Amino acid sequence: MNPLSKPWIWSWLAAAGAFALTLGLTSGRGAGELGYAALSFGAFAAIVGLGQMLVITLGPGNVDLSIPATMTLAATLALKTMGTVEGTAFVGLAVALGVGLAAGFANYMLILLLRLPPIIATLAASLIYQSLAIWSNRGLRIKPPRELADFATGQVMGIPNVAWAGLLLAAVVWVVLERSVWGRWLLATGQNTHAARLAGIPVEMIRAATYLSVAVFASLAGYLLASFSGGAALNMGTEYLLMSIAVVVIGGSSIAGGNSNVPGVWGAALFMFLVVSMLNSYGAGAGVRSVLTGTIIIAIVIAASTRRVRA
Amino acid sequence: MSFLARHRIILPVVSLAVLLAATFYMQPRAMSYFGLNLLFNLAVPIALATIAQMMIIMVNDIDLSLGAFVSLVACVTATFLNDTPMLGLLILLALILSYALLGALIHALDLPAIVVTLGMSFVWGGLALFILPSPGGASPDWLRTLMTVKPPIVPMAVVASVIIAAVTHLLIIRSGIGTVLRGVGGNATSVARAGWPVIRLKAFAYGLAGLFGVLAGMTLVGLTTSADANIALRYTLLSIAGVILGGGEFIGGKVSPTGAVIGALTLTLAASFLSFMRLSPDWQIGAQGAILILVLTARLIFSRRGEA
Amino acid sequence: ESGTADKRIALSNNYAGNSWRQAMLQTYEEIGKKAVADGVVAAADAYTTSENQATEQAAQIQNMILQGYDAIVLNAASPTALNGAVKEACDAGITVVSFDGIVTEPCAWRIAVDFAAMGKEEVDYLATRLPDGGNLLEIRGLAGVFVDDEISKGIHQGVAEHDKFKIVGSVHGDWAQDVAQKAVAGILPSLPEVVGVVTQGGDGYGAAQAFKAAGRPTPLIVLGNRQDEMKWWAEQRDANGYETLSLSIAPGVASLAFWVAQQVLAGEEVPKDLTVPFLKITQDTLDESLANTPEGSVANVTYSLDDAKKVIADAK
Amino acid sequence: MTDHERAPIVTLTDAARHFGPVRALDGVSLSVAPGDCIGLVGHNGAGKSTLVNLVNGGLSPSSGSIAFTRGETALQAGVRSVFQELSLCPNLTVAENLRISHTALTGPGWRRRARAEIGASLDTIFPNHGIDADAVVDTLSIAERQMVEIAIGFAPRGTEARLVILDEPTSSLDAGIADQLMAHVKRFCAAGGAVIFISHMLGEVFEVASRIVVLKDGRIVAERQTAKFTRAELVDAMGHVAAEAVESAVAERAFGPEVVSTAQGLRARKGEIVGLSGLAGHGQAAALAKLYLSRSSSWHSRKDPDVVFVAGDRARDGILPLWSILRNISVSVLQQGARWGLVNGGAEARIAAEWKSRIGIRTDNVENPILSLSGGNQQKVLFARALASPAPVVIMDDPMRGVDVGTKQDVYAMIRAEAAKGRTFLWYSTETEEVCQCDRVFVFRNHEISAELTGADISEEKILEASFEMQEAS
Numbered sequence A: 001m002n003p004l005s006k007p008w009i010w011s012w013l014a015a016a017g018a019f020a021l022t023l024g025l026t027s028g029r030g031a032g033e034l035g036y037a038a039l040s041f042g043a044f045a046a047i048v049g050l051g052q053m054l055v056i057t058l059g060p061g062n063v064d065l066s067i068p069a070t071m072t073l074a075a076t077l078a079l080k081t082m083g084t085v086e087g088t089a090f091v092g093l094a095v096a097l098g099v100g101l102a103a104g105f106a107n108y109m110l111i112l113l114l115r116l117p118p119i120i121a122t123l124a125a126s127l128i129y130q131s132l133a134i135w136s137n138r139g140l141r142i143k144p145p146r147e148l149a150d151f152a153t154g155q156v157m158g159i160p161n162v163a164w165a166g167l168l169l170a171a172v173v174w175v176v177l178e179r180s181v182w183g184r185w186l187l188a189t190g191q192n193t194h195a196a197r198l199a200g201i202p203v204e205m206i207r208a209a210t211y212l213s214v215a216v217f218a219s220l221a222g223y224l225l226a227s228f229s230g231g232a233a234l235n236m237g238t239e240y241l242l243m244s245i246a247v248v249v250i251g252g253s254s255i256a257g258g259n260s261n262v263p264g265v266w267g268a269a270l271f272m273f274l275v276v277s278m279l280n281s282y283g284a285g286a287g288v289r290s291v292l293t294g295t296i297i298i299a300i301v302i303a304a305s306t307r308r309v310r311a
Numbered sequence B: 001m002s003f004l005a006r007h008r009i010i011l012p013v014v015s016l017a018v019l020l021a022a023t024f025y026m027q028p029r030a031m032s033y034f035g036l037n038l039l040f041n042l043a044v045p046i047a048l049a050t051i052a053q054m055m056i057i058m059v060n061d062i063d064l065s066l067g068a069f070v071s072l073v074a075c076v077t078a079t080f081l082n083d084t085p086m087l088g089l090l091i092l093l094a095l096i097l098s099y100a101l102l103g104a105l106i107h108a109l110d111l112p113a114i115v116v117t118l119g120m121s122f123v124w125g126g127l128a129l130f131i132l133p134s135p136g137g138a139s140p141d142w143l144r145t146l147m148t149v150k151p152p153i154v155p156m157a158v159v160a161s162v163i164i165a166a167v168t169h170l171l172i173i174r175s176g177i178g179t180v181l182r183g184v185g186g187n188a189t190s191v192a193r194a195g196w197p198v199i200r201l202k203a204f205a206y207g208l209a210g211l212f213g214v215l216a217g218m219t220l221v222g223l224t225t226s227a228d229a230n231i232a233l234r235y236t237l238l239s240i241a242g243v244i245l246g247g248g249e250f251i252g253g254k255v256s257p258t259g260a261v262i263g264a265l266t267l268t269l270a271a272s273f274l275s276f277m278r279l280s281p282d283w284q285i286g287a288q289g290a291i292l293i294l295v296l297t298a299r300l301i302f303s304r305r306g307e308a
Numbered sequence C: 001e002s003g004t005a006d007k008r009i010a011l012s013n014n015y016a017g018n019s020w021r022q023a024m025l026q027t028y029e030e031i032g033k034k035a036v037a038d039g040v041v042a043a044a045d046a047y048t049t050s051e052n053q054a055t056e057q058a059a060q061i062q063n064m065i066l067q068g069y070d071a072i073v074l075n076a077a078s079p080t081a082l083n084g085a086v087k088e089a090c091d092a093g094i095t096v097v098s099f100d101g102i103v104t105e106p107c108a109w110r111i112a113v114d115f116a117a118m119g120k121e122e123v124d125y126l127a128t129r130l131p132d133g134g135n136l137l138e139i140r141g142l143a144g145v146f147v148d149d150e151i152s153k154g155i156h157q158g159v160a161e162h163d164k165f166k167i168v169g170s171v172h173g174d175w176a177q178d179v180a181q182k183a184v185a186g187i188l189p190s191l192p193e194v195v196g197v198v199t200q201g202g203d204g205y206g207a208a209q210a211f212k213a214a215g216r217p218t219p220l221i222v223l224g225n226r227q228d229e230m231k232w233w234a235e236q237r238d239a240n241g242y243e244t245l246s247l248s249i250a251p252g253v254a255s256l257a258f259w260v261a262q263q264v265l266a267g268e269e270v271p272k273d274l275t276v277p278f279l280k281i282t283q284d285t286l287d288e289s290l291a292n293t294p295e296g297s298v299a300n301v302t303y304s305l306d307d308a309k310k311v312i313a314d315a316k
Numbered sequence D: 001m002t003d004h005e006r007a008p009i010v011t012l013t014d015a016a017r018h019f020g021p022v023r024a025l026d027g028v029s030l031s032v033a034p035g036d037c038i039g040l041v042g043h044n045g046a047g048k049s050t051l052v053n054l055v056n057g058g059l060s061p062s063s064g065s066i067a068f069t070r071g072e073t074a075l076q077a078g079v080r081s082v083f084q085e086l087s088l089c090p091n092l093t094v095a096e097n098l099r100i101s102h103t104a105l106t107g108p109g110w111r112r113r114a115r116a117e118i119g120a121s122l123d124t125i126f127p128n129h130g131i132d133a134d135a136v137v138d139t140l141s142i143a144e145r146q147m148v149e150i151a152i153g154f155a156p157r158g159t160e161a162r163l164v165i166l167d168e169p170t171s172s173l174d175a176g177i178a179d180q181l182m183a184h185v186k187r188f189c190a191a192g193g194a195v196i197f198i199s200h201m202l203g204e205v206f207e208v209a210s211r212i213v214v215l216k217d218g219r220i221v222a223e224r225q226t227a228k229f230t231r232a233e234l235v236d237a238m239g240h241v242a243a244e245a246v247e248s249a250v251a252e253r254a255f256g257p258e259v260v261s262t263a264q265g266l267r268a269r270k271g272e273i274v275g276l277s278g279l280a281g282h283g284q285a286a287a288l289a290k291l292y293l294s295r296s297s298s299w300h301s302r303k304d305p306d307v308v309f310v311a312g313d314r315a316r317d318g319i320l321p322l323w324s325i326l327r328n329i330s331v332s333v334l335q336q337g338a339r340w341g342l343v344n345g346g347a348e349a350r351i352a353a354e355w356k357s358r359i360g361i362r363t364d365n366v367e368n369p370i371l372s373l374s375g376g377n378q379q380k381v382l383f384a385r386a387l388a389s390p391a392p393v394v395i396m397d398d399p400m401r402g403v404d405v406g407t408k409q410d411v412y413a414m415i416r417a418e419a420a421k422g423r424t425f426l427w428y429s430t431e432t433e434e435v436c437q438c439d440r441v442f443v444f445r446n447h448e449i450s451a452e453l454t455g456a457d458i459s460e461e462k463i464l465e466a467s468f469e470m471q472e473a474s
């Protein structure tokens, strides 16, 4: 089969292109550094992107706009609980994941009980989470315990620890989607929820689990990001709203649901970091950077979709 | 089918009325010509943006670039349209045209609109930064005059909302071409089979969205008197919420222009209502979310009744 | 006795998502509560929107007009886009005092910081410390915002004057540590040696982290008064004698604006344009500032009525 | 008639259409003249819908040609189509849907004219139809939608309808309405119109068609005047073994304990085949859906489900369109072979292969996308999905829609065999003939059970009587 017909290949090609162009400036110097940075920062986008991908797979109209607020709230509460005390990393992780579960549960309840369209439900809920984060800590930036900060900025075998976390999560999601019964059910639900229900699939369980997963992924990303960058800030999640959607669609998952693509999420996460680095390195101003980023995103989508049609 | 389920428009109307009553109760001063104008004049560009979003949702797509687009239009209006009106007008026409082309491209290559518009939001935002790297520009005088005109009896904001609703209702619900456009959202295959060039219809719907986006940006500048590259970013989500609040649905071509305008007014009013409640700043943001949930929950009561 | 006991003042704020704004809200709240308790004014409420958008804030100001406030203390999302709403407020007889993010509408008062001078001062400082000059990295704020443009202008002006310096890279850090860290990490591999980093505040620590992660020597980073930056600075100083400068506008300027509004309401003659100096922390004042700043917050000063009177008198 | 009037409306010369390796239509020559009523029959996947799509311009031929006597395009030539899958815009009203098809209906007052036009057309074809021209289509029942679609097909729409193609128009209509349609088709052809009538119900074809064309594997294998065909010959030409005369209700069998009993009065015993009948849209489908939903959960799924469902409205209730045939079949049995929650690929492939041959799904590879199958073959996949599951109760919502005669016989046999093994079937059908094979029949009227028939009582007359009674009374 023609490799170009795989929808995820395009995000990887684009990432590689941006990588090469950046290094073109330095005639190859700094490749390691750049790759390392891309893996570190791509990991956060990949983690939230994997969650968003699961939600988008649920079908049209499903999307989680509360990711940034969930990240912020989870990180804020976790860091406040740990309060820079050594040895509390796991307590903090538990708090963060707990916040994720609670937020996911709340989102799902709004969707299920009040039957709000997910896009509106998660948007409204995110405002409440943001308020909770402000109220709980008034924007103070508490440092993570040193061991946790060391872990988050550390590396094993030349790969950043946060990237290991992202890769591990990607592997798990891949197995779930491609090999498990649960994944099949999710994909079926995304194609036609009604038909899936009539085929005996427990669609509400699938939807609930998906909305819980995305929030838990977001809270994990928030916890890691706060540990990595030296504390939680109220605006730390902002850029992950569009980012999480962008990496899913650039990665080749179908926005119409029922079809998802794990390797593409990582490719797109790397790309989103590398393209900004490339444009910054070439000295592009904010305007040029923005226009080019948008154009490249559209080009990737066109390339991926026209290839798919021909294949 | 119940009366309420058939007349979806009642829900947005009732939500708005209840909210308005509550606002008047909290702040009796709002119950005046002057007060209504203050409450609603910033809703005019939002209503136009909501209509623009509705045009896209009508053909089963969604526009994530609308906020950035309106910001760009605002920048063009506050600079080119003010300094060199002819050039400004040309640029605005070109922007409408590019929206139409976008619609054609999305249809021809069968691209997911959400992704293309996500990409376009970066493009529009970048162009806006070119034009206005820092806030500035000035509203053309005629536009400022138009937006601050004081008609007798009813304030400008209310008059404008009614006009927007009436015109778009005629265009989308009553007219033949509007019916066909809604048909594209309902079942594009059957419209194509009947011999309509769907690609042109989609381009037309997008073009209409571009037109209303341009109007939104212009009226915004008329009110704010100047622009910046980020001025309307939140219109993207606001407009989507407005369409849904107004009884529209994401797929199937079910939209209501009147509902969309009312939805936009409701959202604007909700924010004012909250500030009259004098919450602590910590909770002001969350309360916006809570009120959004509350207003939409009313839908539930209606749809439950509708099923019974 | 002040003649403003029945007056009501509101704060209109456009963003609450960072520690600077939170410190500002807190200062305003403290000073407002006390003023109400002392009977100086009848109310001192604070309002904030979430998205840093002029449209939202314009609506907020219009609501304040309806609510019948006597004065509005305003940190504006845009220097010009609120002019329509501000004019309406003035027409309704409301005193509008803008600060930090000021507005250009002539009827309003402005308590400004000379942001361009702040940018230039950063380069001037670097010139004293690095007489040989060298390569600089610029971290900017949020694109399209007035403050970002002003500071950046000042920096470039400074570089033009000190021609031994050269800006080899410029990234947008959106005034957030993590965004700055990411942007710097992305551009560093392609940069030659960097001797100094000029910033806009809120992003110095992120830059330092990025340099550390890339295994590069830490350059001279101009900081922005955040507590974590100062703490990092103190640690570096203790470890290797690191020396730098930190400067930013103090969030407490909200309290100054409050008092100016009170003075205007009291019928005092107040010039329309006032300036406040920015808050500068040097090697000498570092320990003191660090001790006075709450964990995770921003270095702050709260202005009193007398401070306000003095600022007014200076401007006359 | 003059020669000019007898000139063919459309002529296909050796027209072929291939989808990759699939030769959907493999060189067909056919001409349709005014006054013709052509019955087009053939097994599922024979190429009928493809032929229709070539004539109406929806597809272009891979080779060969299609020529119209008047005008360049099908639209100009006055060719109209009523499609196998419903193709109205559900969000628009009946009159607005006419506007979509009637592109020339413009200017002020179009709405009133559209209302009048569709109203007249409905009145002509389906007297007493009771459909409001201002009703939004998605509030109509599937039968009413089909009626609207047919009425739009025959409406004048500015030009005149010269050739109307009906692709399985009666598949969701009950007998009474189908009769109205056939009467209209005859009138239409007598007045000089032409019709291509596609149906798997051979009785209908014999009733309306003046000429019958048999398609098999993309080729015309027989074309004769209707009178020159017997039913057995026709079935033979289609490539099926002649169907044995339908044996009426199987000799009294012993049934097990009662396994279904609803508040509405629906009951079934183990091993019983229970039919639901009555006029279309009188609550049968809703009753079955409610029963299914109440006996399965959307929160957890058991390895041994209690009930399975076979959908009739494929696109809405059955098909998972992005998947292969294999995945569509296996979705109901995933849990059986699974270990640690992982799908057992081998078992999955085995089940799909087994059912492909058992139920005769026409495809060379079960990995092909489900949408590459013809309508009837997609329906077979849904059968396979249900029968592959071990559930003791099978609920079928008009499952034979668009299934060809031969396959129907196979499926009937399969159902009887499964029932003998102790499975219970609840089977709603719009075809009375099918219902008559059941052990017990519930007739629905106005969302209530109006009669319960067993044994010798099950007959077409009794069912019709129970379906109509109250309507006449009221």
Ligand SMILES: Nc1ncnc2c1ncn2[C@@H]1O[C@H](COP(=O)(O)OP(=O)(O)OP(=O)(O)O)[C@@H](O)[C@H]1O
Binding pocket: D019, D022, D023, D024, D025, D042, D043, D044, D045, D046, D047, D048, D049, D050, D051, D084, D362, D371, D372, D373, D374, D375, D376, D377, D402, D404
């Ligand atoms: N888009 C397509 N892609 C691939 N194969 C197709 C496509 N459309 C039809 N086919 C194939 O062409 C053949 C003829 O299909 P067609 O729909 O014409 O059958 P039909 O006679 O209408 O059957 P039915 O009675 O089941 O509706 C089938 O084998 C089908 O699988």
Ligand SMILES: Nc1ncnc2c1ncn2[C@@H]1O[C@H](COP(=O)(O)OP(=O)(O)OP(=O)(O)O)[C@@H](O)[C@H]1O
Binding pocket: B170, B171, B174, B175, B176, B177, D106, D107, D108, D109, D110, D111, D112, D113
């Ligand atoms: N193609 C078109 N483009 C734009 N506007 C149109 C078009 N067709 C009609 N309109 C306008 O739409 C409005 C309503 O259309 P029209 O008069 O056809 O419906 P109507 O007569 O109100 O229908 P009804 O019979 O239900 O009363 C009129 O203002 C008409 O000018």
Ligand SMILES: [Mg+2]
Binding pocket: D048, D049, D050, D084, D374, D375, D376
């Ligand atoms: Mg067919």
Ligand SMILES: [Mg+2]
Binding pocket: D108, D109, D110, D111, D112
């Ligand atoms: Mg009329």
